Amino acid sequence: MKDQPRFEQNIVALVYDFDGTLSPEAMQHYGVLPSLELTPEEFWGKVKSERKENRSEELLVYMREMINLADHKKVKLDRKTFQDHGATVKFFEGVTTWFDRINKFTSEISEGSEIKVEHYIISSGLKEMIEGCAIADQFKEIFACEFSYDQYGHPDWPSRVISDTSKTQYLFRINKGVLDVNESINSHMPNEQRRIPFDNMIYFGDGDTDVPSMAVMMGNGGHAVAVHSPNENSEKCLDLKKAKRIDYYCPADYSEGSELDRLVKATLRVIVSRIALRQEIFELPPVGKI
Template identity: 45%
Template sequence: MDKPIIAFLYDFDKTLCTTDMEDYTFIPSLGMTPREFWALANGFGHTNRVDGILAYMYTMVQEAEKRNQPFTRESLRNMGRDIVLFPGVKEWFRRINAFGEEQGVQVEHYVISSGLREIIEGSGISQEFKEIYASEFYYDGEGRPVWPKLTVNFTAKTQFVYRVNKGVLDVSDDKTLNDSMPDDSKRVPFTNMVYIGDGLSDVPCMKMMRAYGGQAIAVYQETNRLGVEELLAKGRVDFIFPADYSEGTALDLTAKNIIRKMAIVDRLGEENSRQLRSIGGDVLPNQVGLF
C-alpha cells in the first residue's frame, strides 16, 4: 500500500525569504529603492485598473528596457542567488522529509507564490519542491519575456491548493481539475495539508485549511509580528511562530507534531477501513476526517 502523503504548501516572500524577492537584486539594478518601484507598479495598476500581479510584471519589463538592463529568464534565475533565506530553511526540507519517513508518511513540498518562478528557481532550494506555482513569463527563443504565462494573485492561490488536493498539477489541465472526484480518491486530502504563510495575502489559503481540516501557520519577523498576531486572534491561523526553521525551534517541533498527528489519523482510518471490509461493511467517503 502506498504511504499517505502530507503536503506542506508555502508562500515564498517573507515566508521562506526575508523580503520580496525582487527587492534583493532586480530593483537595485534599476537604481531604484523598493519603495519607489512598488509605488510605481501599484500606481500603474490603480490608474489603469490592472491586476496587481500583472502590473508589477509589466513594470519590471518596462523599467528594465528603459535602462537597457538585461531581462531574460537566465538573468532572473541568476538574481535568485542573492535571495536571503530565513535561518534553517535550507536544512528544513531534508529534516521534515526524514521525520515523515519515520512516521510512515511521505512529505511533499509546494510553493504557491505571487513572486516570480524564475527567481525562485535560482534560489538554491527549488529542487526541494514537487511543484512551484508562481507568476511566470512566456519567453521567446532568446529568453526574452513576451507575455505573462501565469499570474498568481492572492485569491487565485486557492486553485493551486485544489490542484495539490486532486493531484492535477499541470496548470494547463483545467478539465481534470474540474471533473467530479470522490473525496476518498483525492491524492492529498485537505486534512493532510499544512499551509505556511506570513500575512493577509495568504488568508484565502489559510481559511481553506481551517475550513477543511488542514493546518495553517503564519511566520513573522518583528516588523510584521502585530499583523500575524491579529491573524491568530481572529482565528485565521492555527499557530504563529518567528520565521526560524532551525531544528528544535517552536516551528520545527510543531510541524513534526502535526505530521505525527496526521500520520496517526491516517493509520486509524486504515484500521477502521480494514475492519469494515472484514465484516462486509461500507467505508464512508473521507471517513478519515471523522476522527
C-alpha cells in the same frame, strides 16, 4: 481473488508561500531591482500608484513594469538572468536545512509505514527566480507567476499570474493530484479519491495575500500556520489567529528546536497518527465478510 485495494492517501504536503514566509524580503529585491538601479520603495511606489490610478491588478503592473524598465535601461532580463537573481535570494534562519529535517522526522515517527512528505510553493513571485534559488530542488512543484518569452528570449507578457485568491486553485491541484496546469481542475472528484486530503496538508504564509488559502485550509480540516519576521511584531499574525484563519503563529525561525519547528512537528505527529488510523480502518475486512 481480487487484490485488496491499497491505501493511497498516505502523503503529507507542506505548502509554502515564498516572500515573507521562507525569505525575509520580496524576491525582486534580490538582484532584479538592484540590476535596474531601483530601490524597493521606488519600484513598488511606482507600481502602487499606477495600480490605483488605472484600477489595475497589481501583479500585472509589476510584471509589465519590470519588462518596461529593463527595456528602457537596456538591462538584460531573460529566463537565465531571473534564475541567476534567484540564486541570490536569502532565507530565514534554518530554512535551507528544514526540508531534510522534516522529511527525516516524518519518516521516523511513521515507524516504517509508507508515509511520504512533499513540499510545494504557491507564490505571487516569479517562478523563474524560485527555480534558481538554493532550495528549489526541495519542491515537488513550484506554482508562481511566469512570463512568456519572445523569439529572443526576452520576457514579453505574463503567461501566468497567481493572485491571493487564485492561490487557492493550486491548493486544490495539490489536493486532487492534478499538478499539470494544462489539465482542468474543476471536474468532480470524491474526497476518498483525492491524492492528498486537506487534513494531510499544512499551509505556511505570512500575511494578507495568504488569507484565502488559509481559509480554504481551515474550512476543509487542514492546517494553516502564519509566520512573521523575527525582527517584526506579530500584530498581523495575531489578527489572523483571532479570525481563526490559522492554527498558530510564530517567528519565521526554521532552525532545529525553534518554536516553529516544535509546533510543526507536533502537527505532523497528529497528521501521521490520523493517516495510520485511517489506513488500519481501510484495511479492515469488509463488513459482513469477517
